[in-house]
Amino acid sequence: MARMKFLCDAERCIECNACVTACKNEHEVPWGINRRRVVTIDDGIPGEKSISVACMHCTDAPCQAVCPVDCFYTTDDGVVLHDKDICIGCGYCFYACPFGAPQYPQEGAFGARGKMDKCTFCAGGPEEDNSAEEVEKYGRNRLAEGKLPLCAEMCSTKALIAGDGDIVADLFRSRVVRRGGRPDNWGWATAYKD
Amino acid sequence: MSATAAMNNRKKTSLWAMLIIVLAILILPLTGYLYVNMTEQPAVDEQTNPRSDTWRQVRENQEGYSAVKGQETNELIQGAGQNWRQLRNGPIATYGAWLLSGVLVILAAFYFWRGEIKLTHPRTGNTVQRWTLNERRLHWTTATLFILLAITGLSLLYGRLALIPLLGYPGFSAYATAAKWIHNVLGPVFMVALFIILIKWFKNNLFTKVDIEWFKAFGGMVGDKHPSAGKFNGGEKAWFWTLATAGVALCFSGLVLDFPNFGQEREVIIGAHLIHILTAMLLMAFSLGHIYIGTIGTEGALEGMTTGHVDVAWAEQHHDLWLKEVEQEQQNTRQ
Numbered sequence: 001m002a003r004m005k006f007l008c009d010a011e012r013c014i015e016c017n018a019c020v021t022a023c024k025n026e027h028e029v030p031w032g033i034n035r036r037r038v039v040t041i042d043d044g045i046p047g048e049k050s051i052s053v054a055c056m057h058c059t060d061a062p063c064q065a066v067c068p069v070d071c072f073y074t075t076d077d078g079v080v081l082h083d084k085d086i087c088i089g090c091g092y093c094f095y096a097c098p099f100g101a102p103q104y105p106q107e108g109a110f111g112a113r114g115k116m117d118k119c120t121f122c123a124g125g126p127e128e129d130n131s132a133e134e135v136e137k138y139g140r141n142r143l144a145e146g147k148l149p150l151c152a153e154m155c156s157t158k159a160l161i162a163g164d165g166d167i168v169a170d171l172f173r174s175r176v177v178r179r180g181g182r183p184d185n186w187g188w189a190t191a192y193k194d
Numbered sequence: 195m196s197a198t199a200a201m202n203n204r205k206k207t208s209l210w211a212m213l214i215i216v217l218a219i220l221i222l223p224l225t226g227y228l229y230v231n232m233t234e235q236p237a238v239d240e241q242t243n244p245r246s247d248t249w250r251q252v253r254e255n256q257e258g259y260s261a262v263k264g265q266e267t268n269e270l271i272q273g274a275g276q277n278w279r280q281l282r283n284g285p286i287a288t289y290g291a292w293l294l295s296g297v298l299v300i301l302a303a304f305y306f307w308r309g310e311i312k313l314t315h316p317r318t319g320n321t322v323q324r325w326t327l328n329e330r331r332l333h334w335t336t337a338t339l340f341i342l343l344a345i346t347g348l349s350l351l352y353g354r355l356a357l358i359p360l361l362g363y364p365g366f367s368a369y370a371t372a373a374k375w376i377h378n379v380l381g382p383v384f385m386v387a388l389f390i391i392l393i394k395w396f397k398n399n400l401f402t403k404v405d406i407e408w409f410k411a412f413g414g415m416v417g418d419k420h421p422s423a424g425k426f427n428g429g430e431k432a433w434f435w436t437l438a439t440a441g442v443a444l445c446f447s448g449l450v451l452d453f454p455n456f457g458q459e460r461e462v463i464i465g466a467h468l469i470h471i472l473t474a475m476l477l478m479a480f481s482l483g484h485i486y487i488g489t490i491g492t493e494g495a496l497e498g499m500t501t502g503h504v505d506v507a508w509a510e511q512h513h514d515l516w517l518k519e520v521e522q523e524q525q526n527t528r529q
Contacts, residue, residue: 010248015261017261017262020261020262032264034262034264034267037260037261037262037264037267038260038261038262039258039259039260039267039268039269039270040258040259040260041248041251041252041256041258041270042248042251042258043258043259047244047245047248049245049248051252051270053270062275062276062279065279065283066278066279066282066283067354068349068350068351068353068354068370069353069354069358069363069366069367069370070354070358070363071363071367083363085364085367086363086364086367087367088367088370088371088374089374090350090374091454091463094460095275095278095460095463095464095467096275096276096278096279097272097275098271098272098273098275098276099270099271099272100265100266100267100269100272100460103264107265107454107455107457108454108455109452109453109455110375110378110379110452110453111374111378111451111452111453111454113454184245184249186249186252186270187271190271
């Protein structure tokens with residue numbers, strides 16, 4: 001079985017935010033929610049670096065560990081998904097996540113947040129693949145159609161790569177070998193243990 | 195060469211030698227500075243790897259820029275959450291459970307060993323008023339809210355372990371949704387009730403010398419002696435001050451958690467959550483003792499808070515100084 005991973009090549013990311021837009025469009029994500037975002041360090045200064053970040057689908061996911069209702073599950077592909085019917089919108093996953101991935105439709109008084117929403121690695125939720133219900137709650141299930149996450153698929157500089165961890169690592173290694181320097185597989189040490 | 199010329203020559207030589215030696219003594223030790231200077235020089239010129247600087251900034255949680263606006267979207271990584279997860283799921287959940295069950299076991303063991311603390315003198319049939327109707331309303335409102343908040347709060351911490359096997363995932367989710375709402379809405383109400391209590395009974399709860407004697411005699415819980423006490427005994431005062439410190443911290447940390455609409459950062463929320471959970475554990479453990487002593491632990495104690503009146507025999511045994519005060523007042527009004 002594949003172990004799905006994301007990798008953003010900071011030497012290639014040009015902060016075009018197309019991944020953010022593509023994700024929002026593909027999954028019809030509500031206003032105010034962005035499952036992916038691009039962060040630029042030292043913006044405007046020579047040597048600035050940009051990274052596109054979303055849920056990294058961690059091996060030992062902190063969100064999963066702190067969820068009071070245990071609504072998270074990891075698929076055979078290593079994708080961390082959650083069940084919105086079970087989620088109570090407590091916010092714990094957002095506190096625990098190192099990447100700031102969980103999002104809420106509201107930030108109201110008395111802890112009113114609504115159901116948590118996050119990147120699904122384009123793999124939907126617990127409902128039947130690409131059923132109307134699944135698309136409504138979690139967006140498209142591209143993995144079920146044999147496709148990879150749209151953000152990475154349409155990245156113009158191929159900075160963002162998604163797919164089986166071994167293939168992603170090989171691809172990135174060949175890039176590093178060709179261009180020299182150290183690999184910057186940002187987030188891998190935090191997210192992946194295998 | 196004459197003898198005097200040779201003598202002068204020798205004097206000159208030794209003078210120069212002396213001067214050179216003194217100079218050498220003064221200057222040679224200073225070469226250490228030269229050495230330090232030479233070795234330090236390259237370190238000043240050395241530049242750090244700009245790329246590792248970037249990752250260091252990321253790791254140190256430095257804010258960048260993101261076109262996506264929202265709470266802390268310009269931060270790439272946040273490390274506090276992992277610490278919080280390990281503290282909450284590890285020692286806090288483990289030792290919290292041990293603390294609460296430990297207190298229950300100790301109270302049960304104490305009950306089997308000591309039994310109910312009976313009245314030493316038979317009931318006189320005469321009663322004195324201990325709590326007014328409003329005081330009782332205040333007490334029971336706060337108590338009910340406390341118990342509701344404790345149960346719903348514990349459900350969020352231990353429900354995954356204890357209640358999901360019983361209720362199933364959808365069942366527990368429905369219960370947890372209700373529990374979350376009860377907890378979040380009633381929390382601020384509890385805060386108001388608690389603050390009224392703290393203000394109302396503040397003066398009665400200042401510690402005095404009487405309380406030291408009370409604690410020395412274990413409040414009459416052990417042995418047959420019955421230490422003196424005013425309206426509030428040492429134990430009640432300890433409970434009051436626990437509420438006034440840990441209880442207040444509990445309330446304020448709760449507000450931080452309850453109102454995410456003010457956009458407080460995750461690190462602040464995590465800190466507030468740890469304070470909230472630790473003070474809650476402390477208060478729950480203390481409340482079990484309070485409930486025990488007020489109900490099955492002491493004969494005649496509960497009726498004070500239910501009917502408002504206690505038997506004079508009970509007052510004489512448990513709050514003798516207060517009874518004297520009340521009797522004094524009654525005499526004054528009669529005169």
